[in-house]
Amino acid sequence: xxxxxxxxxxxxxxxxxxxxxxxxxxxxxxxxxxxxxxxxxxxxxxxxxxxxxxxxxxxxxxxxxxxxxxxxxxxxxxxxxxxxxxxxxxxxxxxxxxxxxxxxxxxxxxxxxxxxxxxxxxxxxxxxxxxxxxxxxxxxxxxxxxxxxxxxxxxxxxxxxxxxxxxxxxxxxxxxxxxxxxxxxxxxxxxxxxxxxxxxxxxxxx
Amino acid sequence: xxxxxxxxxxxxxxxxxxxxxxxxxxxxxxxxxxxxxxxxxxxxxxxxxxxxxxxxxxxxxxxxxxxxxxxxxxxxxxxxxxxxxxxxxxxxxxxxxxxxxxxxxxxxxxxxxxxxxxxxxxxxxxxxxxxxxxxxxxxxxxxxxxxxxxxxxxxxxxxxxxxxxxxxxxxxxxxxxxxxxxxxxxxxxxxxxxxxxxxxxxxxxxxxxxxxxxxxxxxxxxxxxxxxxxxxxxxxxxxxxxxxxxxxxxxxxxxxxxxxxxxxxxxxxxxxxxxxxxxxxxxxxxxxxxxxxxxxxxxxxxxxxxxxxxxxxxxxxxxxxxxxxxxxxxxxxxxxxxxxxxxxxxxxxxxxxxxxxxxxxxxxxxxxxxxx
Numbered sequence: 001x002x003x004x005x006x007x008x009x010x011x012x013x014x015x016x017x018x019x020x021x022x023x024x025x026x027x028x029x030x031x032x033x034x035x036x037x038x039x040x041x042x043x044x045x046x047x048x049x050x051x052x053x054x055x056x057x058x059x060x061x062x063x064x065x066x067x068x069x070x071x072x073x074x075x076x077x078x079x080x081x082x083x084x085x086x087x088x089x090x091x092x093x094x095x096x097x098x099x100x101x102x103x104x105x106x107x108x109x110x111x112x113x114x115x116x117x118x119x120x121x122x123x124x125x126x127x128x129x130x131x132x133x134x135x136x137x138x139x140x141x142x143x144x145x146x147x148x149x150x151x152x153x154x155x156x157x158x159x160x161x162x163x164x165x166x167x168x169x170x171x172x173x174x175x176x177x178x179x180x181x182x183x184x185x186x187x188x189x190x191x192x193x194x195x196x197x198x199x200x201x202x203x204x205x206x
Numbered sequence: 207x208x209x210x211x212x213x214x215x216x217x218x219x220x221x222x223x224x225x226x227x228x229x230x231x232x233x234x235x236x237x238x239x240x241x242x243x244x245x246x247x248x249x250x251x252x253x254x255x256x257x258x259x260x261x262x263x264x265x266x267x268x269x270x271x272x273x274x275x276x277x278x279x280x281x282x283x284x285x286x287x288x289x290x291x292x293x294x295x296x297x298x299x300x301x302x303x304x305x306x307x308x309x310x311x312x313x314x315x316x317x318x319x320x321x322x323x324x325x326x327x328x329x330x331x332x333x334x335x336x337x338x339x340x341x342x343x344x345x346x347x348x349x350x351x352x353x354x355x356x357x358x359x360x361x362x363x364x365x366x367x368x369x370x371x372x373x374x375x376x377x378x379x380x381x382x383x384x385x386x387x388x389x390x391x392x393x394x395x396x397x398x399x400x401x402x403x404x405x406x407x408x409x410x411x412x413x414x415x416x417x418x419x420x421x422x423x424x425x426x427x428x429x430x431x432x433x434x435x436x437x438x439x440x441x442x443x444x445x446x447x448x449x450x451x452x453x454x455x456x457x458x459x460x461x462x463x464x465x466x467x468x469x470x471x472x473x474x475x476x477x478x479x480x481x482x483x484x485x486x487x488x489x490x491x492x493x494x495x496x497x498x499x500x501x502x503x504x505x506x507x508x509x510x511x512x513x514x515x516x517x518x519x520x521x522x523x524x525x526x527x528x529x530x531x532x533x534x535x536x537x538x539x540x541x542x543x544x545x546x547x548x549x550x551x552x553x554x555x556x557x558x559x560x561x562x563x564x565x566x567x568x569x570x571x572x573x574x575x576x577x578x
Contacts, residue, residue, distance in 0.1 A: 062476025080477065082455065083378040184478070185471045187379075188346050188451060191408060 002045045002193065005064035007052035011090045011178055015068045016047065018087070022200035056081060056181060065186035066194065071176040072155050076116045082187050084198050085180040088205055092157040094119060094173040099144045100166050102151075113143030114153040123153070123173050141165040215512035220295055220505065222340050223314050227293040230333060232316055235292040237278050243268040249277050252462045252488060257301040259308055271299040276485065276500060279317050285494050289320030295505075312509065315482075315502035322486070322497035324433065327466050328440040330499050334470055334480055335446045337501075341479060341508050342472030347449055349411065349437070349468045350456035352483070353430030356464075358404065361424035362388075362397045372401070379455045381405045396422040404454040411438035414452040433466065462488040466499065474511045479504050521546040523560035525575070528552065533570045 004019065006012040016029060026040035026047055039046040048064055056079040059067040068087065072094055094116070104110070109130040114120045117133045124131045134149050143149035145165055152167070155176060162168060180198065187194055213221070224234070246258050252274070259271040272278060275296050283290060293316040302309045314337075318330050331347065338345035355376070364372050368391055375383040381402050388398035400421050407414045415435055434452065441450055458467045463483045470480030482501025489498050522541055526534035538548045549560065564572040 060476065081378070083380045083383070086382040183476050184455075185473070185476050188348060188408070188453070188471050189344065189473050 001039075002066065002190070003048060003064040004045060005048045005050055005055045005058040005067035007055055007069060008049045009052065011052070011068070011070070012049060014089050015087065015178065018201055018204050019045075021204045022197065024197075053077075059181050059183050062183050062185060065183050065190065066197070067181050068178050069181055070155075071174070071179055072116065072119070074179060074181070075174060075176075076119050078118075079181070080184065082182040082184055083179050084182055084194075085201060087178040087180060087201065089178040091175070091177045092155040093169075093175055094153065095156045095169045096123075096151050096153055096171045096173065097141075097144075097156065097162055097167045097169050098151045100168050102144065104150070110151060111143075111149040112151055112153055113140050113149035115140060116153055119173065120153040141167055216509045219340050219508075219512065220314055223337055223503070224293070224295070226336050226340075227316055227333065230291070230329065232291040232293040235279060235294045235317075237272070237275070237282070237294075237296070239272050239297075240269045241272055241278060241281075243270040245277060245281055246270050246273060249462075249488070249491065251459055252277060253300070257308070259299050272296070273298055273300040275313060275315060275502070276317065276488070279319075280485070280488050280494060280498070281492050283319060283494060283496070285496075287320070287496070289496075290317070292317045292319070309506075311504070312506040313502045314505045315500060317498060317500035319489075319498040319500075320496045322465070322484070322499075324436045324440060327433070327484070327499060328437055328444075330482070330501065331437060331441060331466075331468065332444055332446070334468065334482060334501050335441070335449055337503050338449075338470045338472060338480060341503070342474055342511075344473040345449060345470065346451055347446075347468055347470045347480075348408075348451045348453040348456050349434060349466065350452070350454050351430040351434055351466055352458060352460060352463050353433075353465060354404070354427055354454065355457065356460060357424045357427035357430065358400060360426075362391065362393050362401065364391060373457055373460075376405055377455055377457050379405050379408070408453040408455070409451060410447075411435070411450055411452040430465075437466070458483045458485075462491075468501070470501075470503075472508070475507060477507075479508050518559050518561050520549040520558075521561050522548045523554065523558060523563045524548050524550045524572070525554070525563065525565040526550060526552060527566065530566050530570070533566050537564075537566060537570075537572060 006015055024043050024045045026038050026045060028038040029047055037046060037048050048058060050058060052069065053073050055067040055069040056073060056077055058064040059081050060079040070090055074083065109132045111132045111134060112120045113134040113136050115136060117135050120131065120133055134143060140152045140154045141161055143152050144167060156162060156169060182194055243258065243260050246253060258273050260268055263269050275294050275298060279292065295314045297310050297312050299308055299310055316333060318326055335347055338347060359369055359372065371387055375387060384401050384405050385398065388401055400423055403418060403421055407417050411434060415431060438450060441447065456467055456469050462485050464486050465484030467483030469478040472479050480501055480503050484499040486497040489496055524534065524538050534550050538550050541548045563575045565575050567573050
């Protein structure tokens with residue numbers, strides 16, 4: 001039985017369709033409901049639906065053999081897993097954004113509101129810029145709007161939210177997209193099966 | 207008269223590992239739990255974590271609770287001892303991965319000091335394989351060689367941040383990422399192909415070596431690849447061929463490790479249960495001329511899978527009244543002489559599971575209580 005952890009939400013739905021296309025469909029998944037685990041004995045697979053930021057935890061600890069998660073989450077948490085494929089889905093950019101017209105006072109530590117404190121620290125320390133991290137869990141854009149922070153570090157997909165809050169991108173830290181991650185122990189014991197999944201997923205993406 | 211009880215797996219396995227290591231002439235090494243902190247501070251990259259439990263001794267010197275055994279051995283071994291084969295069963299104190307707490311972690315390992323040849327690498331791998339065999343029926347040992355990695359790094363001219371990125375991407379087997387890195391570093395197609403192949407390949411050593419050897423490669427890589435091929439032949443002869451994998455995502459810090467490196471996996475555990483390699487460079491940091499190779503079994507992690515709660519806490523729960531001390535002792539010991547375990551209590555303890563529950567009645571006899 002192969003356990004696959006998918007992020008709840010649209011990305012998870014898209015990824016499930018790809019797995020289904022390469023022979024890992026799971027009838028139970030097609031019904032809407034509140035279940036979190038779906039088993040399909042015929043295809044010898046079960047799916048776990050978890051919070052996107054938790055996917056890597058399940059894979060690293062071996063509760064799932066395979067998972068799909070955004071590169072943004074991997075950069076932030078650096079789990080000890082294999083990252084075998086860029087699925088090209090859920091593309092976005094990790095950006096530094098600020099209010100339009102804002103200018104930086106380099107004599108003070110930069111106040112950064114973000115869901116990604118490690119990514120922010122790493123990026124600004126490479127530039128020798130001292131920062132004050134304000135960890136938020138959502139609605140990051142409010143930070144600069146209310147003057148609580150100077151900038152935000154967040155993922156930007158279309159830029160609509162930024163625009164509507166009078167913010168704009170100042171610099172791009174990294175590109176992100178959904179990645180296929182695999183538990184290190186599972187990979188070695190299930191290599192043939194997992195290699196085939198990686199190759200088949202490459203084909204359906206084309 | 208008293209008999210040793212049957213050993214549980216978590217008691218038996220360390221003893222089995224000891225007897226394996228001793229049969230190869232390894233001697234047990236024991237050491238104190240404290241060392242001056244600066245030893246670890248100077249080698250903090252080797253430890254993968256700067257978090258060390260410290261305290262001041264009476265002279266005000268900063269001491270550390272040992273976070274690692276190999277560093278202590280490298281420091282304490284005499285520079286003139288030609289060869290030393292040591293094993294240890296020790297607790298180390300470190301931060302568990304992803305945790306903000308210190309843990310006491312039990313490690314079993316061995317160090318093979320003073321030799322650098324195919325046999326001594328092979329003997330160390332063989333002992334690693336035999337250790338894994340005791341831990342799980344389904345196990346694999348993944349090999350790599352830091353010489354291959356540093357040769358490729360030099361050939362591609364990767365330095366500083368790019369070199370770190372390359373190691374990180376290899377560790378992730380991230381072929382897409384390495385291709386991008388090769389692009390941005392302006393590598394030629396041969397260099398790119400080799401880099402991407404190192405991330406991608408994994409499997410039985412012979413097949414993997416053939417695949418790598420089909421590609422154009424830097425000259426100084428061949429010696430390391432030849433060592434891997436020799437070791438594979440040696441261990442196939444020893445009957446362990448189907449347990450070996452070659453996988454270049456197995457990496458150790460280049461500042462300390464220079465040759466063969468390896469990780470052992472068992473199916474029941476999500477991360478490596480054994481880790482080792484040749485650490486001549488760590489020895490050199492302590493001005494020790496000897497080459498050295500060794501490994502550690504993360505016994506603390508493995509132990510968990512062998513734990514199973516016994517179905518019963520005792521064979522018999524013997525209930526006695528407050529004036530029945532003599533009867534309680536006599537009857538309890540009679541039963542124990544029959545080889546049964548007996549717990550004596552005035553009333554049934556909460557959550558206690560006994561196969562049978564007996565109560566001492568007014569006549570000093572026992573009567574069985576059902577559904578106690």
